[in-house]
Amino acid sequence: MRAQFRLRIRLILVCLLLVAFLILTRLYFVQIIQGDEYAAKADRQFASSSSGLFDRGSIYFTRKDGTLISAATLATGFLVAINPQTLTDPEGAYTTITAAASSTLMRDAFMTAASKKSQVYIEVAHHLSESAGKELAAKKIPGVQVLRERWRTYPGGVLAAQTVGIVSYGSGDSLAGRSGLEAQYESTLARSSDALYKNFFAQLFSSAGNVLVDAKNVREGDIITTIEPEVETRLVEDLAKVTAKYSSKESGGIIMDPRTGAIYALATNPTYDANDFSNTKSGLFKNPLVSNVYEFGSIMKPLTMAVGLATGSITPESTYKDTGCIQIDTRTICNYDLKARGVIPMQEILSQSLNVGVSWITAQVGTEQFRTYFTKLFGEKTGIDLPAEGSPLLRNLQSPRQVEYANMSFGQGISVTPIQMIRALGALANGGAMVRPHTVSAVQLDSGVVRPIDWSGTTPVFSPEVAREVSTMLTSVGDHSIAGGAHRIPTTSFAAKTGTAQLVNPAGGYYKDRYFHSFFGYFPSYNPRFIILLYTNDPQGVQYASETLTSTFVDLTHFLIDYYQIPPDRGVPTAQSASPTTL
């Protein structure tokens, strides 16, 4: 009897094991072999994606204390849609909706929509606030639906608008980043349409394989930029003043850490409000700092000086005879004031911004070495993490004519983007090595992991000694030459140089009375924390950059010293010797 019972139990166990094995085999086929097919089927049958609710990662500014401030995020609210077939009182509905919606709702358009009796769903108002949406929904107007909505919002409005970029519909029917960081980091910011399912039960089984390793978890996240909102605001305001004061075609500026390439601020004027760009000219979406090339003029001279020193063609003690004008090939190159200076040292070339002087240096360097150094400085794109970086125009570096090299030595006949220019000039502030300019420091993944981006690679161009020699010269320019030394800061050294270039005439040659003004500087001179590049294109009623951009540069310098509490690097007086500086 007992043996028979055991036999039965064993038989049942065998049966159970057999059934379990069959189920496992079936599960293997269903989930592994035919998993994708069933997942797709489950999607179609049970899971309706939540693509109706827009979702996207955020872009953050980073304050100096590390606090993240949204540059681009999502706003939530409601949209209003009508069902013309069930809308019984269009006039009353229009009045009620108009009272709730902050955006203007045209009466004619609403009535036209309401008359389309063949349709059941027409959206008539967007971006209602939480309170307005809930209030309207509570009225339960027949034929009116109040549905939740999310949309992209830019808390800063015009702040770094061209850098942050926009999200809009392109040729397809999906919202995507179209410019700036929104486009550059689209794969990180975009959210998969299957991110949220209405049927979680279906999701649980159809996406079981994703529980352990989900590819989008290592891709999707938020973007953390290096842009400091208060510095950016200051730059935006200052550039707006320059553009307005001189009726310039455009003005722009970049503030960067020359040691790392982290960009604290970059702005252009005119710009646009990222929250309302419907009437913005398409050209404004392009970032001129990255895409446009300009002839920068005399801010190129420090680089020519550095090339002269690096090749051993000159020393800081070298002298030359300045005749005011020189003949090269068939062309005459003159100083800005046509005046001769006689025998003068190298410092004076930068202090007085002498075209003849840098042309002389270029002749000493020779075309071959000049080409080698300028190709190293500008021959390739910076690789900045912004779309549509422009290519420099370096055709003249292949010219056999000496005059072209002389022109390039003072920044004419060579066109580069502002970001390429600040990268090259940054070598003087960074011991002779060019850094990789960038606007994004890290990606914050949805999993919470912050993944820093490595921008550490540098390109050595000059030796640290050469960079220091040129910094000394440029510091002298800042202390004594710019506005006659009126802006000298007793406790902080700064290296600076102005540039005034004639604008290219499309008909040929250059305009005699239209200019491109530029200004660059870095401070403290021998251990720089910031490098600033400013420009204003075609300012009216003024000839030299020293008149248009000096006060802006000085204002930004003082602001940054105060804001970042940059310690003094020179001339800290004793209490007894301190004397007031008259403004």
Add this chain to the structure above:
Amino acid sequence: MPKRYSRTALVLALSPRTFLLWLAAALFVAYLALIAVVMSYAALTVEFAQSVRSDEATVAILEREYLSEVSAITSANYALVGYAKPVAVLFVPGAPGTALR
């Protein structure tokens, strides 16, 4: 004196049909519980996700106010609010610099 059986013996004493019926009933209850848990999880997830989004939107409004305040301060004309430009600036000794020449 009644004979005492262990728990294992009682289970083994059940007929296979009864045992399987109990097992099926237990599994069915567990299945229903699982559905209940998953549905509750789904509802809470949707609710929390919306709550997070709403909070983020509220923060965005605060950030907009902060940035507009920064802009207002930056563009403020101090002369208009009664401040005068100092006639002289005195640079006084401070903490030693970290990058002295």
